[in-house]
Amino acid sequence: MTTGIIGQPLPRVDGRAKVTGAARYAADFNQPGQAYAVIVSATVGLGRVAGVDSAAVEKMPGVLAVLSHLNAPRLAYGPHKSYIDPATGERLHVLQDERVRFHGQPVAVVVATTIAQAERAAAALRVSYNAERPVVDCAGPEARAIVPEAGRQPDARLPADKARGDADRALAEAPVKVDETYDIARENHNPMEPHATIASWSGDRLTLWSKSQVVVNEQAEIAAIFGLPPESVTVICPFIGGAFGTSLRTWPHVTLAAMAARHVGRPVKLVLTRKQMFFTTGHRPRTVQRIALGATADGKLTSVVHEGTGETSRYEEFMEALTSVTTFLYSCPNVRTRYRLVPLDTGTPNHMRGPGEASGVFALECAMDELAYKLRLDPIDLRRRNEPATDQGENKPFSSRSLMKCYDLGAERFGWSRRTPEPRSMRDGRLLIGMGVASASYPAFHAPATARARLLPDGTAEVEIAASDMGPGTYTSMTQVAAETLGLSVERVRFSLGRSDYPPAPSHGGSWTMASVGSAIRAACIAVREEAAKGRKDRPIEATASSQRDPEAAARFSMHSFGAVFVEIAIDPDVGTIRVRRAVGAYGIGRVVNPRLASSQCTGGMVGGIGMALMERTVLDARDGRPVNAHMADYLMPVNLDIPQLEAHFVAETDPHVNALGVKGLGEIALVGIAPAIANAVFHAAGKRVRTLPIRIEDVLTRRSV
Amino acid sequence: MFPFTIEKVTSVEAAIAAASSGRRLIAGGTTLIDLMREEVEQPQQLVDINALPMSEIRIDRSDLVIGALARMADVAAHPDVQRLQPLIAESLIEGASPQLRNMASIGGNLLQRVRCPYFRMVDAACNKRNPRSGCAALGGLNAGHAILGTSDHCVATHPSDVAVALVALDATMRVKGPKGERTFPVEELFRLPGDTPHLEHTLLPGELIVEVRIPWGPHSRRARYLKVRDRASYEFALVSAAAALDVAEGVIRGARLAVGGVGTRPWRMRAVEAALIGKVPDRRVFQAAARSAVEGARPLSGNHYKLELLPPTIVRAFEMTGEIA
Numbered sequence A: 001m002t003t004g005i006i007g008q009p010l011p012r013v014d015g016r017a018k019v020t021g022a023a024r025y026a027a028d029f030n031q032p033g034q035a036y037a038v039i040v041s042a043t044v045g046l047g048r049v050a051g052v053d054s055a056a057v058e059k060m061p062g063v064l065a066v067l068s069h070l071n072a073p074r075l076a077y078g079p080h081k082s083y084i085d086p087a088t089g090e091r092l093h094v095l096q097d098e099r100v101r102f103h104g105q106p107v108a109v110v111v112a113t114t115i116a117q118a119e120r121a122a123a124a125l126r127v128s129y130n131a132e133r134p135v136v137d138c139a140g141p142e143a144r145a146i147v148p149e150a151g152r153q154p155d156a157r158l159p160a161d162k163a164r165g166d167a168d169r170a171l172a173e174a175p176v177k178v179d180e181t182y183d184i185a186r187e188n189h190n191p192m193e194p195h196a197t198i199a200s201w202s203g204d205r206l207t208l209w210s211k212s213q214v215v216v217n218e219q220a221e222i223a224a225i226f227g228l229p230p231e232s233v234t235v236i237c238p239f240i241g242g243a244f245g246t247s248l249r250t251w252p253h254v255t256l257a258a259m260a261a262r263h264v265g266r267p268v269k270l271v272l273t274r275k276q277m278f279f280t281t282g283h284r285p286r287t288v289q290r291i292a293l294g295a296t297a298d299g300k301l302t303s304v305v306h307e308g309t310g311e312t313s314r315y316e317e318f319m320e321a322l323t324s325v326t327t328f329l330y331s332c333p334n335v336r337t338r339y340r341l342v343p344l345d346t347g348t349p350n351h352m353r354g355p356g357e358a359s360g361v362f363a364l365e366c367a368m369d370e371l372a373y374k375l376r377l378d379p380i381d382l383r384r385r386n387e388p389a390t391d392q393g394e395n396k397p398f399s400s401r402s403l404m405k406c407y408d409l410g411a412e413r414f415g416w417s418r419r420t421p422e423p424r425s426m427r428d429g430r431l432l433i434g435m436g437v438a439s440a441s442y443p444a445f446h447a448p449a450t451a452r453a454r455l456l457p458d459g460t461a462e463v464e465i466a467a468s469d470m471g472p473g474t475y476t477s478m479t480q481v482a483a484e485t486l487g488l489s490v491e492r493v494r495f496s497l498g499r500s501d502y503p504p505a506p507s508h509g510g511s512w513t514m515a516s517v518g519s520a521i522r523a524a525c526i527a528v529r530e531e532a533a534k535g536r537k538d539r540p541i542e543a544t545a546s547s548q549r550d551p552e553a554a555a556r557f558s559m560h561s562f563g564a565v566f567v568e569i570a571i572d573p574d575v576g577t578i579r580v581r582r583a584v585g586a587y588g589i590g591r592v593v594n595p596r597l598a599s600s601q602c603t604g605g606m607v608g609g610i611g612m613a614l615m616e617r618t619v620l621d622a623r624d625g626r627p628v629n630a631h632m633a634d635y636l637m638p639v640n641l642d643i644p645q646l647e648a649h650f651v652a653e654t655d656p657h658v659n660a661l662g663v664k665g666l667g668e669i670a671l672v673g674i675a676p677a678i679a680n681a682v683f684h685a686a687g688k689r690v691r692t693l694p695i696r697i698e699d700v701l702t703r704r705s706v
Numbered sequence B: 001m002f003p004f005t006i007e008k009v010t011s012v013e014a015a016i017a018a019a020s021s022g023r024r025l026i027a028g029g030t031t032l033i034d035l036m037r038e039e040v041e042q043p044q045q046l047v048d049i050n051a052l053p054m055s056e057i058r059i060d061r062s063d064l065v066i067g068a069l070a071r072m073a074d075v076a077a078h079p080d081v082q083r084l085q086p087l088i089a090e091s092l093i094e095g096a097s098p099q100l101r102n103m104a105s106i107g108g109n110l111l112q113r114v115r116c117p118y119f120r121m122v123d124a125a126c127n128k129r130n131p132r133s134g135c136a137a138l139g140g141l142n143a144g145h146a147i148l149g150t151s152d153h154c155v156a157t158h159p160s161d162v163a164v165a166l167v168a169l170d171a172t173m174r175v176k177g178p179k180g181e182r183t184f185p186v187e188e189l190f191r192l193p194g195d196t197p198h199l200e201h202t203l204l205p206g207e208l209i210v211e212v213r214i215p216w217g218p219h220s221r222r223a224r225y226l227k228v229r230d231r232a233s234y235e236f237a238l239v240s241a242a243a244a245l246d247v248a249e250g251v252i253r254g255a256r257l258a259v260g261g262v263g264t265r266p267w268r269m270r271a272v273e274a275a276l277i278g279k280v281p282d283r284r285v286f287q288a289a290a291r292s293a294v295e296g297a298r299p300l301s302g303n304h305y306k307l308e309l310l311p312p313t314i315v316r317a318f319e320m321t322g323e324i325a
């Protein structure tokens, strides 16, 4: 038995393939005879298509088809919803009628022999509209908040309303309080790899090489849309060039690629343009949140009110865990949370790294910092005074919780003791220095998964599961789990993922891949090992096994990862530029399977958090709902020069309850907490409390009151 | 993308002949190809001028002369540029990204098109792209737009960084066309939008930029470029300032200032310069002089902050001239 492979900082097993170009992404699977499809996107924000002048375009060189609602086949759109689709509402039916629900909605698709011909024809296609004025501002006068249908039940996973004690009364009576509103801009995921699908039919069987974070769901969804049995659809996606949640759902372009391929009778490749990545592939919804905190003079929370509103589309109710963390992060007898949605004339939002938690924790952790200043307490001290012994929202013990250990470790590595609390009190030459801190939390989920392992007579093994690897290093960490469990060296294990005909895995999102997929692989490898122990090794030994969370543990414990994030920024007091100088995160995530990958996950999440805090914002034109900065030069994200020294540390944490591997998940929490730590640092540096994200030069420069 | 032809020319005469017959010159292509892909520009015939002998960087007496085809990266890294005119190097390094700077030429940089998002969306109203169609930026998103030199027809800023430095330094340019050669100040290349925003520059049909010339002066070494933006690189200026001072015996003898990100063309600020002459270079003097910078500025719905950002940017740029890079 080879032990100790789990926990090793192995380099990525797929690293060489990636840097040499051998790794094949969806758009690399070119098929013989393949044609190209280009989507024509609506240029109005609401209304109806009045006409599609396809005759002229059909005569253009190489054009094979122009599909619009006028001639597109009517698809089955059979019922299908998975846990990653909004529970309420119905997905966009593409090219099935003349309605335009949002700017950028596909209104036609042009298929041609070459990509150049298809692009040319798509640009030439004249579509006329009867346009109406859309409503796209969730805080504007026409916005109407609704109670999310799926949150109405008190036992809902994301309850619209949840309360303990009497938070409003406690707030009114509190000697010290903070009551503020926080506004976070809409963001788009913007991974490096664009969405891409190659669709190929053979009779009634469809193969899709398609960028997806959950190939089995893409299979089920496309089968439902086309009225096929799921076995008729195969989805293949061995590599993903970043996704951050945008490839969790199966978006309209996948349907269009399959529709086009069937229509022209040959394989069709469809790749979204960067601009189209702002239209139909989801976004982090803008949120507006009120947080009110009441506390005693010695810093014990007596009231927490969290009222959050997120934007959604008119046809689906997208929900995220905006207010969840507030119910258990701190000890407080009186807590009330409220979650509402504002339907707008936009596409449906989608989970984006740290979904819900990143936004909700921003508001809560900024408010905690504000409270610390009112109480003249160190912000870490305030959190320590309110550290709960149990999850008071669920009335359960935590399976493990190392938040205070994270603060201790982080504070030491960061050098928090050097901070002088007074705003504008720290300088480096001309620059104002700010140090900020915030808590992070994300649930330790676990979903059912099944894996197959095969031990071959030559002493190597193969492991298969329909999981994905969008960058965290799933290939490597799963190889480690399999190698250690089978007692083989890492080189002797070939791990494959990304095919819907492999045993099913849950979505690659929600930080549950290591827990769910890892546990299934461990179970399959144990089964193989036990079989092998019985004797004959001259033929392959194969086993398929599933895993899921122990229901008893699930009922008994509240399971979450926790972390503490420290950030130092510098502000130029003359011109208002804000630059992050360093960040330190300390996390309690159970067992760390591969410290090198874990650290890389964290620093990647920190970069995302820097973007959220200081740069990322999808700007919509109120007149027609158009994203005005749908361009990599205009939608700002951090570039290398914006990324300073980033450090991640892990506290030793053993959690026997979460799963057999003892892992709690890391990908999502890595983004949570960064933005509030930065906003708190901005206040420390400049004495200006900015409650809107992203924080820009003009926010610190203008003489707006604190 | 639409079909087009591209031919290479190897002589300046051939390039002029081609340009005179309506063909479009292409150098690094970082502006032109980008806009062609969006179908904002649709030239049918391109003439590749990269083989022309116009990429030299040389010193003529004490003037710095930069060929129109010299690449931004090469100019920025050139020791003579850094030594004689550090403002030029600094403004180039602050522009675009390393990849773009490797491709982009100085001539192309001066003629780059605006970054107004509506200009780049063929279905939006834009007087510059489509005369008399309206200006979507006026009632839309205009945080990045100009406060100086605007008209009711167009409010886009000129996006170049190095052009701001060239205008500050009184650079001239030599152009060649069917009617011969002429030399004029770089500042005169740029037109105000007025009611013809589609006309951006003063080159005559068929004219080719050959080189720019930056005269040396006692201010040349005490010159800095400050570019203010939300991220540290790869973003156009919200506000920028190219400032240079000639200080002798503790007193300002000469001052140069041009600003970017605020004007519909690189904006020389002669009133601010004049207010500095004879003064001792210190913060209060700079602040007093910078006050006039926003005179006549017309903010739009989304860019009031530029009124607040411009004066301190100027002050800092002048201060930086004393803290040589």
Ligand SMILES: Cc1cc2nc3c(=O)[nH]c(=O)nc-3n(C[C@H](O)[C@H](O)[C@H](O)COP(=O)(O)OP(=O)(O)OC[C@H]3O[C@@H](n4cnc5c(N)ncnc54)[C@H](O)[C@@H]3O)c2cc1C
Residues within 6 Å of the ligand: A633, B024, B025, B026, B027, B028, B029, B030, B031, B032, B033, B034, B068, B069, B094, B095, B096, B097, B100, B103, B104, B105, B106, B107, B108, B109, B110, B111, B112, B159, B160, B161, B162, B207, B208, B209, B210, B234, B235, B236, B237
């Ligand atoms: C994403 C992005 C970010 C950028 N950021 C910045 C920035 O921060 N700061 C900045 O200053 N610039 C920036 N730029 C602009 C960049 O500097 C210009 O695109 C580049 O300098 C243009 O040079 P080129 O050689 O590629 O021009 P081309 O695209 O080849 O040509 C541009 C125009 O100039 C004409 N032309 C070229 N050479 C000549 C000549 N010798 N005589 C006559 N006409 C000529 C062409 O016909 C064309 O109309 C950015 C560009 C992009 C795409």
Ligand code: SF4
Residues within 6 Å of the ligand: B114, B116, B117, B118, B119, B125, B126, B127, B128, B129, B134, B135, B136, B137, B138, B153, B154, B155, B156, B197
């Ligand atoms: S500001 Fe100028 S470039 Fe922008 S839309 Fe108006 S006219 Fe066009």
